[in-house]
Amino acid sequence: MLQRIGRYEILERVASGGQGTVYRARDTVLDRIVAVKVINQPVADDPAYLEALQREARLAARLSHPNIATVYDFQVEGDIAYIVMEFVPDGVDDKGRPSGYPYDAHPHHGFLPRPVIVQ
Numbered sequence: 824m825l826q827r828i829g830r831y832e833i834l835e836r837v838a839s840g841g842q843g844t845v846y847r848a849r850d851t852v853l854d855r856i857v858a859v860k861v862i863n864q865p866v867a868d869d870p871a872y873l874e875a876l877q878r879e880a881r882l883a884a885r886l887s888h889p890n891i892a893t894v895y896d897f898q899v900e901g902d903i904a905y906i907v908m909e910f911v912p913d914g915v916d917d918k919g920r921p922s923g924y925p926y927d928a929h930p931h932h933g934f935l936p937r938p939v940i941v942q
Contacts, residue, residue, distance in 0.1 A: 828905055829898050831859050847910055850895075857895060858910040867902040880906050 825833045831848040837858065838845045848859045866873040880897035883906075887893075896907035 825861065828859060828861065828903070829900060831857065831907065833859065843905075848907075850907070856910050856912075858892065858908045860906045860908065862904040862906075865902040866899060866904045873899065873904065876904055876906075 824836060825846065827833060828848075830851050832851055834847045834849060834856075836844060837847050841863070843860045843862045846859045846861065848857050849855070850857050862876060864872060866876065877897060880894060883891075884894040884897075892911060893909040894906060895909070898905055898907070
């Protein structure tokens with residue numbers, strides 16, 4: 824299992840699906856628990872895919888809604904791209920949202936909603 828990516832210490836795998844694998848992790852700089860979504864597809868060979876991921880992360884980071892996990896970071900290290908977002912533990916969070924997983928990774932329903940790639 825992945826143990827660290829960038830400044831994020833991987834604690835456990837939460838879910839995986841077609842686009843990536845989501846881990847519960849600790850941000851070693853800000854000392855907070857986050858969700859790290861590691862994209863399955865290598866990005867070095869596909870600049871258009873990388874650009875689409877970056878655009879999606881920028882757009883998602885601008886969203887502010889009680890039912891959407893906050894996007895904190897997007898990074899590329901070598902051939903690996905990952906998105907860092909708010910981690911919502913089991914139960915109901917302080918915003919009244921149910922579930923125990925980042926809102927794009929649900930343990931029974933896969934990735935919800937599927938990311939939209941803006942062309």
